[in-house]
Amino acid sequence: MTTPKPLYISKTFKTLNDKHVQPIEFDKTKTIIQYFSSAKRCWDEAVKADAAKDEERAYVLFNRYINTYKMLKSNFPSHHKEIHANFTYLGPTMDHLERLSVSLKSRYAEEKGRREAAKAMGDNEQVNKDEHSSDVSSGLAKSPDVISSNDFYQLIKNKLSILVLDVREENDYELSHVYLTSQINIPASFLSKQGVVTSGTLDDVLANDCFDLWRNRSSFDNVILIDWFGSQETFSKQSEPLTILRDCLVKWSPENTLKCSPRILCGGYCEFLELYPTLTTNSKAERPSRKKEEKPLIDISKLTINKLSVAGEVVPNDRIEDGMNGDLKHQEDIKTRLPKFDRSTKPSLKLNSDKTAQSKSLSTGRAGSELYPSIGDISSLSSLTSQPLTPKLSITNGSMSTSKDSLDSLESLTARTVIPPPVDRKLKPTLSRDSNSDLNVVQLNDLSSGPNSLPDLNSELENKRQLDQEEKDRIRNEELARLREERRAKDELEKQKELERAEIERKRMEKENEELERRRMMKIADDEKGRLDAVKNELEEAKKREDELQRLRMLKNDENMRPKTAAAMRDARVENQHNLEKKDSFSTNRTLKRTNSSPNLNKLVQDISNAEKGKPQSVTSNQRIVNPKPSLAKLNSHKLVSLQPEYGSAGRGLCGLRNLGNSCYMNSILQCLSHTSLINSYFLYGIFGYHVNANNKEGMGGLIAKEFSLLLQALWAGQYSNLAPVDFKRAIATKNKQFAGTDQQDSQEFLTCILDALHEDLNKVNQKKAAEVTDAMMKDKTDAQLATLFWEKYLLNNQSIIVDMFQGQYRSIVECLTCKEHSSTFDTFMYLSLPVPTNKKSCTLQDCFDLYTAAETIEWMCPKCKRLRNSRKKLDIWKYPRFLIIHLKRFEYNMSSLLREKIQTNVQFPIKRMSLESLTAEKDGKHPFDLYGVSYHYGTIDGGHYIARVWVEEKKSWFTFDDAVVNMCSPDKIVANAAYILFYSNYPMTPPTPR
Numbered sequence: 001m002t003t004p005k006p007l008y009i010s011k012t013f014k015t016l017n018d019k020h021v022q023p024i025e026f027d028k029t030k031t032i033i034q035y036f037s038s039a040k041r042c043w044d045e046a047v048k049a050d051a052a053k054d055e056e057r058a059y060v061l062f063n064r065y066i067n068t069y070k071m072l073k074s075n076f077p078s079h080h081k082e083i084h085a086n087f088t089y090l091g092p093t094m095d096h097l098e099r100l101s102v103s104l105k106s107r108y109a110e111e112k113g114r115r116e117a118a119k120a121m122g123d124n125e126q127v128n129k130d131e132h133s134s135d136v137s138s139g140l141a142k143s144p145d146v147i148s149s150n151d152f153y154q155l156i157k158n159k160l161s162i163l164v165l166d167v168r169e170e171n172d173y174e175l176s177h178v179y180l181t182s183q184i185n186i187p188a189s190f191l192s193k194q195g196v197v198t199s200g201t202l203d204d205v206l207a208n209d210c211f212d213l214w215r216n217r218s219s220f221d222n223v224i225l226i227d228w229f230g231s232q233e234t235f236s237k238q239s240e241p242l243t244i245l246r247d248c249l250v251k252w253s254p255e256n257t258l259k260c261s262p263r264i265l266c267g268g269y270c271e272f273l274e275l276y277p278t279l280t281t282n283s284k285a286e287r288p289s290r291k292k293e294e295k296p297l298i299d300i301s302k303l304t305i306n307k308l309s310v311a312g313e314v315v316p317n318d319r320i321e322d323g324m325n326g327d328l329k330h331q332e333d334i335k336t337r338l339p340k341f342d343r344s345t346k347p348s349l350k351l352n353s354d355k356t357a358q359s360k361s362l363s364t365g366r367a368g369s370e371l372y373p374s375i376g377d378i379s380s381l382s383s384l385t386s387q388p389l390t391p392k393l394s395i396t397n398g399s400m401s402t403s404k405d406s407l408d409s410l411e412s413l414t415a416r417t418v419i420p421p422p423v424d425r426k427l428k429p430t431l432s433r434d435s436n437s438d439l440n441v442v443q444l445n446d447l448s449s450g451p452n453s454l455p456d457l458n459s460e461l462e463n464k465r466q467l468d469q470e471e472k473d474r475i476r477n478e479e480l481a482r483l484r485e486e487r488r489a490k491d492e493l494e495k496q497k498e499l500e501r502a503e504i505e506r507k508r509m510e511k512e513n514e515e516l517e518r519r520r521m522m523k524i525a526d527d528e529k530g531r532l533d534a535v536k537n538e539l540e541e542a543k544k545r546e547d548e549l550q551r552l553r554m555l556k557n558d559e560n561m562r563p564k565t566a567a568a569m570r571d572a573r574v575e576n577q578h579n580l581e582k583k584d585s586f587s588t589n590r591t592l593k594r595t596n597s598s599p600n601l602n603k604l605v606q607d608i609s610n611a612e613k614g615k616p617q618s619v620t621s622n623q624r625i626v627n628p629k630p631s632l633a634k635l636n637s638h639k640l641v642s643l644q645p646e647y648g649s650a651g652r653g654l655c656g657l658r659n660l661g662n663s664c665y666m667n668s669i670l671q672c673l674s675h676t677s678l679i680n681s682y683f684l685y686g687i688f689g690y691h692v693n694a695n696n697k698e699g700m701g702g703l704i705a706k707e708f709s710l711l712l713q714a715l716w717a718g719q720y721s722n723l724a725p726v727d728f729k730r731a732i733a734t735k736n737k738q739f740a741g742t743d744q745q746d747s748q749e750f751l752t753c754i755l756d757a758l759h760e761d762l763n764k765v766n767q768k769k770a771a772e773v774t775d776a777m778m779k780d781k782t783d784a785q786l787a788t789l790f791w792e793k794y795l796l797n798n799q800s801i802i803v804d805m806f807q808g809q810y811r812s813i814v815e816c817l818t819c820k821e822h823s824s825t826f827d828t829f830m831y832l833s834l835p836v837p838t839n840k841k842s843c844t845l846q847d848c849f850d851l852y853t854a855a856e857t858i859e860w861m862c863p864k865c866k867r868l869r870n871s872r873k874k875l876d877i878w879k880y881p882r883f884l885i886i887h888l889k890r891f892e893y894n895m896s897s898l899l900r901e902k903i904q905t906n907v908q909f910p911i912k913r914m915s916l917e918s919l920t921a922e923k924d925g926k927h928p929f930d931l932y933g934v935s936y937h938y939g940t941i942d943g944g945h946y947i948a949r950v951w952v953e954e955k956k957s958w959f960t961f962d963d964a965v966v967n968m969c970s971p972d973k974i975v976a977n978a979a980y981i982l983f984y985s986n987y988p989m990t991p992p993t994p995r
Helices: 013-020 032-051 055-075 077-086 090-120 124-138 149-157 170-175 188-194 199-205 208-215 232-236 241-250 268-275 317-325 328-333 355-363 378-384 404-416 451-561 566-589 601-612 637-643 664-674 679-684 703-715 726-735 747-762 783-795 801-806 845-853
Strands: 162-166 183-185 222-226 263-265 393-396 399-402 720-723 808-816 822-829 832-835 842-844 856-862 867-879 883-889 891-894 899-902 906-908 930-939 944-952 957-962 965-969 979-985
Touching: 013 055, 013 090, 032 055, 032 077, 032 090, 032 891, 055 077, 055 090, 077 856, 149 268, 183 208, 188 241, 188 451, 199 208, 199 241, 199 451, 222 241, 222 268, 263 268, 451 637, 637 703, 637 726, 664 679, 664 703, 664 726, 664 747, 664 930, 664 944, 664 957, 664 979, 679 703, 679 801, 703 720, 703 726, 703 747, 720 965, 726 747, 747 801, 747 930, 747 979, 783 808, 783 822, 783 867, 801 883, 808 856, 832 845, 842 845, 845 867, 845 906
Parallel strands: 162 183, 162 222, 222 263, 832 883, 842 906
Antiparallel strands: 393 399, 808 822, 808 867, 856 867, 883 979, 891 899, 930 944, 930 979, 944 957, 957 965
């Protein structure tokens, strides 16, 4: 039995469900068909993961399949049957989920027990290693204080949720910062002035663009703090800006709790700039020189003498009192009896570089006081004893204390001497290191007056603290007012810039509208001139016909006046009899009608032949004409101005199309359609004008058809090397706004749009009719009869050359696996979208057809069993069109990365005589297909380029159309892994005859 894959997504079953099993959000831009396809791929990936024993991933994907079903049921209640028919794996999915949940719960419990046992046995190293590996797999680091530049880079690379708080000064930040959108600059100078910062303080001063990020900081998985030189020791210094900001995030923001503790970027921005310059906005920014860290002065307020050890005789009370009162004269008398200190035990004080100021602050004033005996003047201690003393003092962490073995002598001394008045240590002043204050260190002589002076000193210090606090509040309010004023000024400036931009845009629009109006008036003038010329010519022709009729009428009158001979009368009778026989023969042949099951190619070819010879279109009595007068589209001088052609050509049809801004997708499709036989002649010779349906509400009134005809006239004029299809692109944009801008689009989507637009412009049907096929109609009919029925119903509302040339029919068969009941339905297709195998480097077109027609198991409401049954569904092609378009589905949705990716498999497709009879359900002896055009896509899904390669019949060679550049190419370049859309024909490739 295969061992399950180690747990790597989560540590507990609850965390797995909370973080990775979420409801599917409904996206209005997606269709229900896209959701069906996504759910099917999700199921396939889940099955693969389950087969690979990746239980966590399989569990997440199976849940996503179920959640997609729930979301569709709630958002598409009217499609209940369709949803149920597509989600055929609900039962097996629930079985898989039940099995996986039991297994995962057991495995998570075992993993937790293993970690606890390892921790209890002291195997902390192994536990930490496991936790670290789990954290790395999820993209997060567990360090409570710092994060290295490499780990920070990994977070950015994996596109995790990151909020960066940069405390460098605003000028440094604007000059260079991390290339991320979610970051806020909070200058260190502002944080240092505040001392204590709350979330409300920052709410008042942050700009609008940063305010939303700050308010939503709890939604980020990682919060990174950045200064120039960050280190793990930064949080130990309360005055550091990063520490102040960390306290604001952790201590003073209870209403907005972070997901994880904020971390300092180790090495700061300097190190990150050196290691990853491409992830910064300015890699050449000047790095500041790191200042030598200053060690703080000894805070005298924290120096305490816990115990004093004195060895010697009993000290008289008067000496103690004299010493306590600071009697200098008495101290001089006993100086000679004062023993020497043991210098070997004297502690060494580590002061900062400014030793002069330190010693000055310690030695100013009297030698000592009741609370703080002077260290440098031993005479202040002489009054405590008349016998040799050996005080042993030690300073640890800024406080003074005696050695432990002196405690007994101190207790004996206090028992035999007069105890000085007790001093309330709670009144000991708190010293601040305000740079504006002169009291950086308490002057020792201020305390020498004894305990009675403490209340005054406390009162003075309290007053000073109040004044300092008021000053800080005043500075803070002024700073807030300044920041508000700056923000208001900035908002006003942005508003003014927005108004200026709006004014510039308005002027631009006015200028563009004036240009459009000028062009429109020029077009109207040209059209009016053309119309007047046409009317003038028509009047002249009418006058000529009238004169000719008048002349013939006069000749006839002359003949009638002459006596007819017997021979002439006999000839007239014979001619009349011949005309009657011809009429009867014509009436007999009229009973034969063409079926609607196949295109009337013979009629179309006859019309094209007549148009090439300059004859009018042939019209039979039973043919319905939508537009008896053709809708003319002639390439005039005004149209040539908009096409901006460049003169010089290699031949007819070998004209390039200039790129109008990522419009290569359109150019490649237009070149393939331009070289499609019958279609080019149909639009070149104006035959389409007889079929333009201006009354069709779903069409564009013939606009797309006219613009396409004018474009083909320019392409086949044989005079231009390239031109700009500006008007045609603008016309397509009116049909579909997706193609209005300069964004890169999919050529297959554009092909669908243009064929649909041409069909609706040329659709002969004015009044749409009900074309639904009911169960009663389908009863007791063979598949051939059903195919004819579905096709005729479709033609009730769709009759155009696009249907005749490009549309085929496929059959869908569903068979119940229990009772073998089956049902066949038929539908039309404009092109075939064939899936491409992803697990192969190379495949054949036949492999793609096999995937397309492969059977699949679904749940189907069997009409015989009267319940849902597992059934087999299969597609096959019933009838191919004359011009077959094959779309290779090279873009897929990757379930593992949750991104769309391009499939680079090389599909080998035939160029000549491709036979599809084995794939056709209707064995009607179709002719083999020849390839005449290919649309290629080079690049990735994020960006690429389209070109076309087309067979040119007049040159008997293949040509490459790369936007405006047209070159001959060899046949070995036709089959490539960039092939995207294939154009086949089983009709002879004949170029249009020049007129």
